[in-house]
Amino acid sequence: MVDIISSSQAIELEEKFGAHNYHPLPVVLTKGEGVFLWDVEGKRYYDFLSAYSAVNQGHCHPRIIQSLITQARELTLTSRAFYNDKLGAAEKYVCDTFGYQKALFMNSGAEANETAIKLARKWGYTKKGIPANQAVIVAVKKNFHGRTTTIISASTDPSSQNGFGPFMPGFEIVEYDNVEALEKALANPHVCGLWIEPIQGEAGVYIPAEGYLKAAEKLCRKHNVLLMMDEIQTGIARTGKMLAVDYEDVRPDLLILGKALSGGVLPISLVLADDEVMLVIKPGEHGSTFGGNPLAAAVVIEALQVVKDEKLAEAAFNLGIIFRERVNNLINNTSLIKLVRGKGLLNAIVVNDIPDSETAWTLCAQFAQHGLLAKPTHGNIIRFAPPLVITEEQLHECCDIIDSVVLHFKNP
């Protein structure tokens, strides 16, 4: 084992022995607590990414870590070849929390989306009467649902797709936030599902017009299509409600969750649905060795209970208003930032620059020098998504950092 003593040493090792499938900021983190991260040189940062919203409850939340340790001492994995004494309670807990009849646990977000695709297709054949192998899932432009070969088949991002074909058939892509396009696409009797994010986080925090999600739900009902909602990034209080669809009182047929289900301590994802949909999959037709393991089952209950007990949705709602107010004040005093948009504590700023310039990246490097970690999502868009446990005072301190960096910014 190599003992890491400096950032440069750690970066060198990753560069040399790791695949180059990410382009991280040159910061090497070694410790996290609440809203803070520390690098190996001992410098403290505010985390404004929260591991892409997986750490809504804050880093190493003591209650979640305790549930992990307690369960890890008893039993971690049995596979689903046998029952374990924790999974049923976790399934009941998530069904009660989100109002569904059945839950299916997986690990990564991509796997949960794959699960939803399989459920929608199987439902299409067995319940809607779509002819064999002709089911269509309608997805939207600029979506992000993960990295598997099936999921990227529905992507419109060249960096997700280029070089990775051939692609899975059975997807139709329509404009996001366009009800007319949905009306047309869903009228096709072979459509089994409409697959969307309530806010497109990865694409740059794009929020559809008010009423779009409700219209999508109504069209799904009208055309007997399943509404497949990917709340992997937006769910679990991030946008100021437990789910982003709660803003429009929408109830998806397939609710897809991941990330903050574990507060960042291990990969847990799941799909929720009612019996009519979930029970189309029979024993042996789908699964995962680690999906629904007792460790995950114990952690998911504690991680969600923390969100409820600490009222993180309300906190995100209120702090988000303050954050956007502060950035809008900044925008009045600079030409570098064009706009801020978001809901709750899922926000993005658009840098007033051509999309493929380095300015957003350079800004993030300077935020890091001043103790705040954020990253561009796409080109000139920077996402700001701190842990929801951030206090109002801390948020103001972070806004002061952002103000100061932006107002003194010089492109090197």
Ligand code: PLP
């Ligand atoms: N869906 C959405 C909306 C996401 O934001 C992400 C990850 O960022 C995923 C799916 C994929 O999740 P995972 O990286 O856990 O596979």
